[in-house]
Amino acid sequence: MIPTQFEYVAAKSLDEALSLLGKHKDDAKLLAGGHSLIPAMKLRLAQPQVLIDISRIKDLSYIREEKGQVRIGSMTTHYQIESSDLLRRICPLLPETATHLGDVQVRNKGTIGGSLAHSDPAADWPAAVLALDAEIVVAGPKGERAIKADKFFVDLLTTALEQGEILREVRFNTPQGTVGQSYVKVRHPASGFAVVGVAVNLSVNGGKCQSAGVGITGVAPKAYRASGVEKALQGNALDAKTLSVAAAHASDGVDANTDLFASGEYRRHLAEVYTRRALGTAVSRAK
């Protein structure tokens, strides 16, 4: 389990990383926390000739709130999100999601940007950023662009990132008013990844649902926004009946994964049950 040989370069700035990426193109891979890439390189599923380390770029690691928006730099580790007092206060969904992700060692090294760029269909962050209706900001040779989360995940291991682009930041509007959030997950007993993971971000007014964001991971080749669930909640009183009716739409129109551990049918079932639970918890937390 030794990777093939490669050249290593620690980029000092985003511009330097972009220019290196432009120069080496497909021969290069970005190294963030390495917790998806290094195991893959050891198994020789990935054999980059050049490894561009972006984890040392200081201004890619931050959690900030400014002008009504939360901004998280792509090299922010899972642990930094888990332990952020700011996020616990203004967007507890993210620290909660982090506590479910892998284990301590993984959270100390892995980054939110690396996870989103890798886009494992069972990863946790995609569900949360979908529920928050976040934008993924990417830097490229022609400047920057912002991609809505529901346009970012394209297919299994495939995102809207193009050749030469680097994921720079995740940003979303600071949740306002009466907000209820939750992330629930069926952990795969061996890998810890999500068999099903459901993230919910509700805004409540007078007992009624003002807006709902529901992101689901683990079920399909890519994480998705459960728009059927969101529509069924919108404008309605958040009682047990509404939640049940809404949760029944958890895997509408989705081609569910089947593997040794869970059939597509079982995943659909779990998606419904866990969506109902995630909604229930979010409603109970809405204050």
Place this chain on the structure above:
Amino acid sequence: MDDLPEKKDPKRKPKSGMSRRNFLKISGVSAVAPFAAPLIAATSVLEVEAQAATGMQGPGKVPVTLNVNGKNLNAQLEPRVTLLDALRDQFELTGAKRVCDRGTCGACTVHLDGKAVYSCSVLAIDAQGHQITTIESLSQDGKLHPLQQAFVDNDAQQCGFCTPGFVMACKAFLDHHPNPTMEQIKHGVSGNFCRCGTYAGIRAALMQAAKTAKGA
């Protein structure tokens, strides 16, 4: 191990991407990973001198300095060498164990700037400039660290192979949670596996060590 003979085939360009089928071997979707990695590889041998100017290092050996247990240690390593292999093979610090070698079991746990990490999944070259702490630093003057003593007192090891990694994971946990609850312990050291099933002893050891630290 730094100089593994690579099969060189100039026509074959290594791919940096992952195929859909191969991906299933490591993803969260299918945890059962068949270890049938294709051993195809090729290396582009680039001029070492030309690299110095651009900050490019490797693919051959390059000077690497690691700060381990407060001392700077130097070695010539290929960029692909992991921190774990550097510690074990270059510096003879064999406390951290190589078991899964893919970030799953925790036997290779060391601290990077006080945080527990899997040294098998960190490149040595990338660990430069950080403070690395290994199990070898815990006992002082032949006296076990209270946490190590707690492992002994609570029968927290059988074969002992997972123990150094577990002790380091527990140490990082206690440093961050001086008054742990059982729930916090279960969550906080979940990155380490013990084939012999000594988990109950380890949890008891953690509780004892937390008490000792407070009494001291």
